[in-house]
Amino acid sequence: MAKKKKKAAIKKAAEEKSAKIRADFLTDRVVTEISDEARELFNQSRYGTQLDSGKIQLSLIEALYLMEKGKIEIYKTKNKQFKPEEFIKKAKKLEPNFWVRYCVFRDIRNRGYIIKTALKFGADFRVYDRGIKPGEDHARWIIYPVYEGSTLTWHEFAGKNRVAHSTRKRLLIGVVDDENDVSYWECRWIRP
Amino acid sequence: MAKKKKKAAIKKAAEEKSAKIRADFLTDRVVTEISDEARELFNQSRYGTQLDSGKIQLSLIEALYLMEKGKIEIYKTKNKQFKPEEFIKKAKKLEPNFWVRYCVFRDIRNRGYIIKTALKFGADFRVYDRGIKPGEDHARWIIYPVYEGSTLTWHEFAGKNRVAHSTRKRLLIGVVDDENDVSYWECRWIRP
Amino acid sequence: MAKKKKKAAIKKAAEEKSAKIRADFLTDRVVTEISDEARELFNQSRYGTQLDSGKIQLSLIEALYLMEKGKIEIYKTKNKQFKPEEFIKKAKKLEPNFWVRYCVFRDIRNRGYIIKTALKFGADFRVYDRGIKPGEDHARWIIYPVYEGSTLTWHEFAGKNRVAHSTRKRLLIGVVDDENDVSYWECRWIRP
Amino acid sequence: MAKKKKKAAIKKAAEEKSAKIRADFLTDRVVTEISDEARELFNQSRYGTQLDSGKIQLSLIEALYLMEKGKIEIYKTKNKQFKPEEFIKKAKKLEPNFWVRYCVFRDIRNRGYIIKTALKFGADFRVYDRGIKPGEDHARWIIYPVYEGSTLTWHEFAGKNRVAHSTRKRLLIGVVDDENDVSYWECRWIRP
Numbered sequence: 001m002a003k004k005k006k007k008a009a010i011k012k013a014a015e016e017k018s019a020k021i022r023a024d025f026l027t028d029r030v031v032t033e034i035s036d037e038a039r040e041l042f043n044q045s046r047y048g049t050q051l052d053s054g055k056i057q058l059s060l061i062e063a064l065y066l067m068e069k070g071k072i073e074i075y076k077t078k079n080k081q082f083k084p085e086e087f088i089k090k091a092k093k094l095e096p097n098f099w100v101r102y103c104v105f106r107d108i109r110n111r112g113y114i115i116k117t118a119l120k121f122g123a124d125f126r127v128y129d130r131g132i133k134p135g136e137d138h139a140r141w142i143i144y145p146v147y148e149g150s151t152l153t154w155h156e157f158a159g160k161n162r163v164a165h166s167t168r169k170r171l172l173i174g175v176v177d178d179e180n181d182v183s184y185w186e187c188r189w190i191r192p
Numbered sequence: 193m194a195k196k197k198k199k200a201a202i203k204k205a206a207e208e209k210s211a212k213i214r215a216d217f218l219t220d221r222v223v224t225e226i227s228d229e230a231r232e233l234f235n236q237s238r239y240g241t242q243l244d245s246g247k248i249q250l251s252l253i254e255a256l257y258l259m260e261k262g263k264i265e266i267y268k269t270k271n272k273q274f275k276p277e278e279f280i281k282k283a284k285k286l287e288p289n290f291w292v293r294y295c296v297f298r299d300i301r302n303r304g305y306i307i308k309t310a311l312k313f314g315a316d317f318r319v320y321d322r323g324i325k326p327g328e329d330h331a332r333w334i335i336y337p338v339y340e341g342s343t344l345t346w347h348e349f350a351g352k353n354r355v356a357h358s359t360r361k362r363l364l365i366g367v368v369d370d371e372n373d374v375s376y377w378e379c380r381w382i383r384p
Numbered sequence: 385m386a387k388k389k390k391k392a393a394i395k396k397a398a399e400e401k402s403a404k405i406r407a408d409f410l411t412d413r414v415v416t417e418i419s420d421e422a423r424e425l426f427n428q429s430r431y432g433t434q435l436d437s438g439k440i441q442l443s444l445i446e447a448l449y450l451m452e453k454g455k456i457e458i459y460k461t462k463n464k465q466f467k468p469e470e471f472i473k474k475a476k477k478l479e480p481n482f483w484v485r486y487c488v489f490r491d492i493r494n495r496g497y498i499i500k501t502a503l504k505f506g507a508d509f510r511v512y513d514r515g516i517k518p519g520e521d522h523a524r525w526i527i528y529p530v531y532e533g534s535t536l537t538w539h540e541f542a543g544k545n546r547v548a549h550s551t552r553k554r555l556l557i558g559v560v561d562d563e564n565d566v567s568y569w570e571c572r573w574i575r576p
Numbered sequence: 577m578a579k580k581k582k583k584a585a586i587k588k589a590a591e592e593k594s595a596k597i598r599a600d601f602l603t604d605r606v607v608t609e610i611s612d613e614a615r616e617l618f619n620q621s622r623y624g625t626q627l628d629s630g631k632i633q634l635s636l637i638e639a640l641y642l643m644e645k646g647k648i649e650i651y652k653t654k655n656k657q658f659k660p661e662e663f664i665k666k667a668k669k670l671e672p673n674f675w676v677r678y679c680v681f682r683d684i685r686n687r688g689y690i691i692k693t694a695l696k697f698g699a700d701f702r703v704y705d706r707g708i709k710p711g712e713d714h715a716r717w718i719i720y721p722v723y724e725g726s727t728l729t730w731h732e733f734a735g736k737n738r739v740a741h742s743t744r745k746r747l748l749i750g751v752v753d754d755e756n757d758v759s760y761w762e763c764r765w766i767r768p
Binding site for chain 3: 260276277280281284288289290291292339340341342343367369370371372373375
Binding site for chain 1: 502503535
């Protein structure tokens with residue numbers, strides 16, 4: 001019995017150790033291994049895109065988020081993992097707006113929303129209502145992440161609102177402050 | 193009967209004569225004479241503030257609006273009236289944002305709202321719902337009038353919104369374009 | 385006869401001298417005197433907006449353009465004119481994007497198009513086809529003026545295109561180089 | 577009759593067996609065996625380049641596309657095939673922009689266009705109108721594939737357009753988003 005218990009303990013420890021999904025950094029994205037856990041990332045939580053191979057392709061933003069949550073480990077070579085700081089540095093080089101977009105992505109995800117790219121709509125992100133998954137219903141908001149110190153012209157502001165209006169979504173402006181906190185303003189064009 | 197007619201004619205002539213309320217320019221505001229018509233400006237349409245003397249004190253913006261509507265005549269000296277252009281020039285010197293603020297005031301008034309200063313709320317104007325007069329209910333919006341060519345940091349944008357939020361009003365941004373037309377965006381702080 | 389001729393010559397010289405329309409700088413715009421020449425600016429060439437007084441209100445961009453063309457003189461006080469450099473400095477302070485927008489405005493005007501604000505459409509400018517005046521037909525393009533050294537995110541690019549698409553206008557990007565020359569690219573979203 | 581049937585059966589089996597063309601990975605490209613099927617890839621569908629030997633040389637992108645379509649098998653050694661994921665990883669190491677370029681190539685091919693490298697034009701790809709093969713007519717577009725998170729200066733944007741203009745082709749910008757979907761914008765330099 002003691003032996004059996006020990007075996008179970010070893011197995012459990014091994015499972016815990018391997019609880020993190022392996023993912024490989026590939027130039028400008030991150031691709032997971034094929035596993036039930038990886039599939040769950042996509043099926044349950046709607047991270048990334050499922051490739052034909054069954055692997056999940058994550059954006060750099062999604063990858064950092066899952067790394068910080070302890071869900072994945074990102075490998076730069078076969079045996080060498082990225083440290084978070086190192087990964088952020090890499091990502092910032094590849095995507096100049098990485099950090100401001102990441103802050104908003106993280107905050108929205110932490111609040112329980114699914115957030116995906118909105119390039120096709122002419123915006124940064126689209127956000128689904130709580131409990132809604134992409135495909136089940138339309139996104140509720142499009143989000144523009146900005147730094148609080150950056151400048152806004154009224155022409156740009158008008159443009160962002162028009163994009164939201166033309167896609168029948170609400171406009172959410174996510175302003176990231178010096179402490180990486182995000183405040184949100186919902187804006188809409190009205191004729192009083 | 194003839195007497196009655198005559199009386200009516202006299203009354204009408206008096207009305208016509210007194211159709212324009214006399215108002216005097218006093219350094220940085222405009223004060224009306226004491227008359228029923230002047231009182232009506234305040235009681236009915238909520239222009240200005242009633243002074244203890246019974247005169248109505250108008251802001252420069254209100255005064256220009258009423259002058260352009262043909263309701264008042266503004267005197268710079270005992271016998272000399274301001275021409276509109278002259279008054280605008282004077283007002284612009286006294287208040288650097290006079291024109292952009294006036295464009296928004298005029299547009300909102302023309303749309304049938306009562307609009308008053310919101311200095312004590314830390315904002316430009318407060319606007320009451322159609323049919324609502326100050327005192328009857330809270331203002332619905334505070335308005336921030338800006339010129340399309342000007343810019344803002346998101347930090348400043350957040351500040352304007354905070355003012356609105358703390359006074360439990362909605363923020364309306366009124367952007368005046370080069371053709372003096374005003375476009376409006378309603379913004380509100382949300383915690384998604 | 386000689387006397388008559390002399391008189392005529394003096395009159396003509398005076399006319400030429402006064403050929404320039406007087407305009408006053410008022411905080412953030414420029415307003416012309418009332419004259420046939422000023423009215424022509426608006427009626428014929430569609431500069432500015434006509435005020436109720438008959439004066440023409442010009443944007444800072446329009447004012448500089450007309451000053452450089454020798455059509456107007458801009459006064460900062462009753463007797464003191466702006467020098468072009470001085471006016472540009474003032475305008476840049478009031479409108480941080482003044483210069484890049486001015487370069488595009490000037491270039492488009494020089495090419496024979498009428499160009500007006502497009503704030504209502506969510507863009508900087510709208511441009512009418514040659515020979516078309518505002519009101520006669522819809523604008524053909526909306527224009528975004530940018531500096532060649534500034535950076536473009538694809539989300540912003542997608543947004544600008546969507547604004548144009550939703551307003552049924554073509555998108556023209558006007559890129560201003562170090563020598564203030566402007567190059568244009570017409571862009572549209574397609575499904576190949 | 578039986579003979580005829582048998583012959584047909586043998587032919588069919590042969591076809592099925594040879595359905596997948598063998599191709600070998602050679603440092604940075606892939607070269608097919610000599611076969612009618614391989615030749616068809618080039619003659620009919622215009623994949624790759626025909627070598628003097630009669631073999632077809634494929635780019636890494638073409639090779640992955642044909643592997644995913646089940647047309648070819650890629651061998652890393654005499655007997656060992658690449659798995660798709662393995663091949664992608666290899667290709668990404670060799671070509672940093674492999675994935676974004678592959679996404680655009682695949683999308684354009686799937687839409688029924690022939691797409692070839694445009695290295696000699698100073699661009700990524702050239703694309704022929706539907707039904708047009710290289711040699712029959714000029715390419716219609718050159719395509720610039722980019723990832724949505726990347727940025728560009730307008731100077732670089734102008735450069736891409738100049739390349740297209742100087743080769744008398746239109747520029748198509750293909751922006752790959754986090755879901756591997758591609759959006760297209762057609763741009764052209766104009767002198768308004």
